[in-house]
Amino acid sequence: MTRHLLTIFDLSTKEIESLLIRARELKAIQKQGIECRPLKGKTLGLLFEKQSTRTRLSFEVAALQLGGHSIYLSPHQIQMGRGEELRDTARVFSRYLDGVVIRTFEHKMIEEFAGNSSIPVINGLTDIHHPCQIISDMLTILEKKERISGIRLAYIGDGNNVAHSLIEGAAVMGMHIRIASPKGYEPDNRITEIARQKAKETGAAIEIMEDPFEAVDNADVVYTDVWTSMGQEEEEGKRKSMFKKYRINRELMKKAKGDAIILHCLPAHRGEEITDEMMESPQSVVFDQAENRLHMQKALLEMLMGNRKQ
Ligand code: CP
Ligand code: NVA
Secondary structure, rough: OOOOOOOOOHHHHHHHHHHHHHHHHHHHHHHHHOOOOOOOOOOOEEEEOOOOOHHHHHHHHHHHOOOOOEEEEEEHHHHHHHOOOOOHHHHHHHHHEEEEEEOOOOOHHHHHHOOOOOOEEEOOOOOOHHHHHHHHHHHHHHHOOOOOOEEEEEEEEOHHHHHHHHHHHHHHHOOOEEOOOOOOOOOHHHHHHHHHHHHHHHHOOOOEEOOOHHHHHOOOEEEEEOOOOOOOHHHHHHHHHHHOOOEEHHHOOOOOOOOOEEEOOOOOEEEEEEEEEEOOOOEEEEHHHHHHHHHHHHHHHHHHHHOOOO
């Protein structure tokens, strides 16, 4: 059976733990300049329907550094953009490539693609999930806090793709998560409920609330994302007024633990979901977090496409 990564729940706790160990090894290997080529002769496709800086760069650089190749495909440049069916595109990709990262709008697009693909399909972000972001964020939390289980993370803002994958990640890894969103912008209740079931095995607490100060109270990690995600541009004006209270600033950070770290998946809109002061503060580790996308992407590619025995 072909393995895909469409949501965090495609990975077990044990698998995420192995990915974390391997990502740390691969990071050390790269810093020491040691060659490591488990993707030798392998080709990764990137089919992106939305913009990307980190996801594209981290996967392309990861494939190259591991001895493989990558090909970036915009739907407008391939026949898909002229109406070639997804199921046909998926089958053709499977004859040339060894894996594909897809960034798209509807989550069901990536499910349909995976259903017709005999190569691993990796979710590089859909409207509903962003699993690659969250598994690499686990690496950052582990590096900075030396554990994940029992950590208290507060997410401030939109109940979006990043929030959904964070909820799932917390459930799988035993991390306590509080999400503070304005009414009407909470995470999808079905995702929260399934995650709560899963959390019974790991002891994670998953709480959804409206008050950002309550969410941040005594937190180890404070996380935010943009108020307006890709594809929601026409709602930007309304969102700017709805989310005004959902901003990481000095006052909010006073409620968190003194040594709390600030995470943001980036890109950031300074002055909206986070102040310039907090982006630049010593508590902010957002660029270490961005770097870790590369190391975790490598571990993931090696697991799904590599020649190395697991
Ligand atoms: N965080 C993240 O996925 O960034 P990009 O949109 O730049 O890929
Ligand atoms: N929620 C954001 C994440 C970007 C990495 C978006 O979907 O645009």
